[in-house]
Amino acid sequence: MRKMTFFMVLCFIFITGGATVFAEMPGPDSASLWNYISKESPYVQWSFWPDHQGMQPGRAPHGPLHKVYVHDMALNSTGTPVQYGSIQVKESYDKDKKLQNITVMYKVQGYNPDDGDWFRMLYGIDGSVKKEGKPKGCIGCHGGSAKNDFILVHEFK
Numbered sequence: 001m002r003k004m005t006f007f008m009v010l011c012f013i014f015i016t017g018g019a020t021v022f023a024e025m026p027g028p029d030s031a032s033l034w035n036y037i038s039k040e041s042p043y044v045q046w047s048f049w050p051d052h053q054g055m056q057p058g059r060a061p062h063g064p065l066h067k068v069y070v071h072d073m074a075l076n077s078t079g080t081p082v083q084y085g086s087i088q089v090k091e092s093y094d095k096d097k098k099l100q101n102i103t104v105m106y107k108v109q110g111y112n113p114d115d116g117d118w119f120r121m122l123y124g125i126d127g128s129v130k131k132e133g134k135p136k137g138c139i140g141c142h143g144g145s146a147k148n149d150f151i152l153v154h155e156f157k
Contacts, residue, residue: 025085028108028119034127037104043069043089049154056153058092061137063100065093068153074107079156080149081116084109088151099125105142105150115139116150 024040026032037043046069048054058066067090074086086107092100104121111117112134120138122131131138142150149156 026106028106028111028133030121030123030129030132033104033106033119033121034123037087037089038127041071043071043087046071046089047075049075051155052153055093055097062090062103063092064095065097067091067093070154077156080147080151082107082149082151084117090153101125101130115143116146118142118150 026036048068049070052068055065055067058064069089069091071085071087071089073083074088077083077086084107088105090103092103094100102123102125104123106119106121107117108119109117111119115134120131120133120135121129122135124130142152145152148154
């Protein structure tokens, strides 16, 4: 009987703890996502992809330089598709290394199955929304990497 009670308590802790972690993730909403990446879990404290560290050369439309920060859920994914809740944040810089924009890819289950379930955002450096949702330009460029879960700057092995 004690073993069963202990098991039930462990299950309760696991289930409620898991629900709490899941509940903390924002929905596909630009304001909630900005709040999450700027305040609740500041993306600048996240890591980089192991094969894409720090400032890197970029290309249009993101600018000549960028940094890509990766949420633990993406970083801990061992292959594709990455886990739901994964977030990738790209800071785009001009040639003088001045921050211009912040682009976000956020994997939300059921959001856009045809394009990897990615919710995409383009923010100004102040958090203002420039583009959101399913921008055709984003999908068109990243579509060539569908086998890599639409991620361009990191190659899953």
